[in-house]
Amino acid sequence: MTKVGVVGYGTIGKRVADAVVAQRDMDVIGVAKTSPNFEAGTAVSKGFDLYAAVEERRELFDEAGIPVAGDLDDLVSAADAIVDATPSGIGAQNREVYEAHGTPAIYQGGEDADVADTSFNARANYDDAVGADHVRVVSCNTTGLSRLLAPLREEYGVDKARVTLVRRGGDPGQTGRGPIDDILPDPVSLPSHHGPDVKTIFPDIDIDTLGLKVPATLMHMHSVNVTLESDVDADEVRDLLAEESRLFLIPEAAGIDGSGKLKEFALDSGRSRGDVWENSIWSESIAVRGNDLYLFQAIHQESDVVPENVDAIRAITDSAEQAESIATTDETLGMGLGRAFER
């Protein structure tokens, strides 16, 4: 039983903690937070031991009447593996604590790639993380692109990928973010960071990415073009992608026209927090013109990396092989929104 410490209990950390609890081969021994906010209250009510991520802020928890089990050192020394889900840049600062205790650690995509021995996507390069000390799960968008590109590369070869990422301006809880009523090139200059980030998973891929920000909170949307090295038709691509457990091909009959209905379907399906772990690809959008493949996929920025973090724990502790880990994670979480449409 792998003892997991979760450092940072915000958008990603709280989801990873729940996902770890759902596994048979690992458990959460505690979560570390900086502030006694509503999420700290939830952690306590879920029965997680709460640790003060910053020692000087421990008294804030005392004042709020929230019990604290110890500080960051206590959690790290007791854990077999750490999932660091702190805001961008904090993970790199925490790294020395994890090193001091010899505890292997998993970081999120907001950190620079050089925080870790390898960047990680379960489908694409699980083995690179086996036995590593520091592993970085790539960001939501890079995870979404890696999951899609992996089977396309293996089956057809990728000559070039060109992706426009129409990004949500902020998460539903990020009330200070924009834009309102605008469409912003972001960044204005090519490339957005996503293309280079995909190369941390596929070093030799030719990919150009452009980013935009729009007044939406629910999910990102990718307008994908991949020039393939083989002649294929759209139905073959559809069949190939349908085999991937973390790709959900939205059937036309579902009547799902955007992120709102997707999230509503996830909630109706009983998904915790309405999470959509799968890339959600509009089946009708899959089109081939010459060697150019096109499709639209929605990426739930708050949750698609959650199963990847679970798999990264198994890789970094060398406790399961790739296929076994992915199958276990998928089964325990209930991956596969598409099953509702299978006859």
Place this chain on the structure above:
Amino acid sequence: MTKVGVVGYGTIGKRVADAVVAQRDMDVIGVAKTSPNFEAGTAVSKGFDLYAAVEERRELFDEAGIPVAGDLDDLVSAADAIVDATPSGIGAQNREVYEAHGTPAIYQGGEDADVADTSFNARANYDDAVGADHVRVVSCNTTGLSRLLAPLREEYGVDKARVTLVRRGGDPGQTGRGPIDDILPDPVSLPSHHGPDVKTIFPDIDIDTLGLKVPATLMHMHSVNVTLESDVDADEVRDLLAEESRLFLIPEAAGIDGSGKLKEFALDSGRSRGDVWENSIWSESIAVRGNDLYLFQAIHQESDVVPENVDAIRAITDSAEQAESIATTDETLGMGLGRAFER
């Protein structure tokens, strides 16, 4: 002096009427409307003779106390040219009225291409409309793409164009439209109508377009990829595009990050209604990778076709050649937002 009748005095019609008034070689002899709404009031206060576009609705104007000069037949028979700026599909219905009077007519991009003898973009194919009886000015997005592709084709050759159009959900006045807080593939299936529409201007071009709708009202945004037939660098492309009077290259120093500041700059510049007739291309966004050119351009859906309509009037009445018409339109309207940044 060309006598112009404007049929439909909404978003496009009212702008075209003002633009015609600004010309030295044409004048507005009247505008036709269906409803005595606020725009009818504006038309009267600007001194335009108002005609009832639908005879049965004439009494509504009487009840509203808005004077009417006649009906559609009266306007069409008195005009040398009609600009039909009615909602999509109405232009095709009106065509028989224009034909009955032998009055040449200009339609908007919402009509099917076969309403007209030719589709029209002043920069790309002015001569095709010279002396035609029925001409269709292509839609805002197609106008924006045609203006961009024309010089690229002439100078470098276009192997293939791939464009993701991130479209505003509705105009500021279209209060019933959405989405709110969502990003919708629209249409879900490839291609959006824009690619085929661009082929009405450049029949032999290879272009794939994907459309999305987002919660914004101010302008459309195009994420453009053009695979060129020549080796070029970004600075050469920048210099080429800077020569085009209806392309505004937003300089980095302008601090314009999206549609909102663009519109504010247009208002500060004294532009009527804050209109941005020019494609607005982020200069920093122009990038070349191999033979792939990328850029972002914003398209003001309410106004970029206005100068094109003015030029179409000259073409259809054979009253000026292409270069002369474009120069005159540009000078009288005050084209060239970029001049504010020239030293």
